[in-house]
Amino acid sequence: MAIIQIPSEYGYVLLAAVSTFFVGAWHGGRVGAFRKAAKIPYPYEYASYEQVQTASPQNSKLMLAFNAAQRAHQNFNENLPIALGAMLIAGLKYPTAVGVLGAVWSVNRVVYAVGYTNSGSEGGKGRYYGALWMVSHYVMILMAGKAAFDFAMA
Template sequence: MVALELPSQYGYVLLSAVSTFFVGSWLGMRVVGFRKAAKISYPYEYASYEQIQTAPPARAQALHKFNCAQRGHQNFNENHVTALGAMLIAGLKYPIVAASLGAVWTINRVIYAWGYTTDKKDGKGRYYGIAWMLVQYILIGYAGKAAWDVAMA
């Protein structure tokens, strides 16, 4: 049996992990605001292509921004578990690296979501925050190395 001892800096990993919860909540609140502006009622998750194409320009823009906000939030949800798990595992052996990468991931998720909704036409503003993807893969690599180290101990 392997006994795990948390490194003294693991608290930084936990702080970085908790920051992701605030971002997820913020993204959800943003979607609500964009939903109201677009007048999309529940339970509809997105405005349809037809709704956007047939709407007057101002409403079409509101519908598009709602879809972008919703997609930014969904993309966060799709990747959050992987990033969070990798951060917590990597932090067992590399706490400062994991906490730092987690912070960069979180900041880039905000930039990604903000850019997605500020671009007027096709949501390409999200690419300003695309570094989250590279950081996530690096976190996965560190998590794999940490897991290997524990397994081989």
């Protein structure tokens, strides 16, 4: 059985992990603001295709921006558990690298969301500006797998 020692640099990992909490809260507030502007009442998750098609051009644009903000937030929520788990596991072995990758992940989740909402009427193509989150995401997953394997073999 391996004895796991928390490296002194693990604080970087925790800072990166905590940054995701702020990004998640920011996403929620952003969706709320776009919901209000688009006049989409609760409990409706999105503006429907029919609503968007029959709205005035200005309202249609607001609805598409809301849909894009909502989708960016959901994409964030879908990927957050994996990113946090990977950070916390990989950070035991590679704390400085994971601290940097986690920060890159968080910053690019914001870039992704802003790009997505600013290009909602174009299918959200602006989200690709924040695609670096995905690179850091998969690198952290691989690092977590390597760290877990090394701990299991110790």
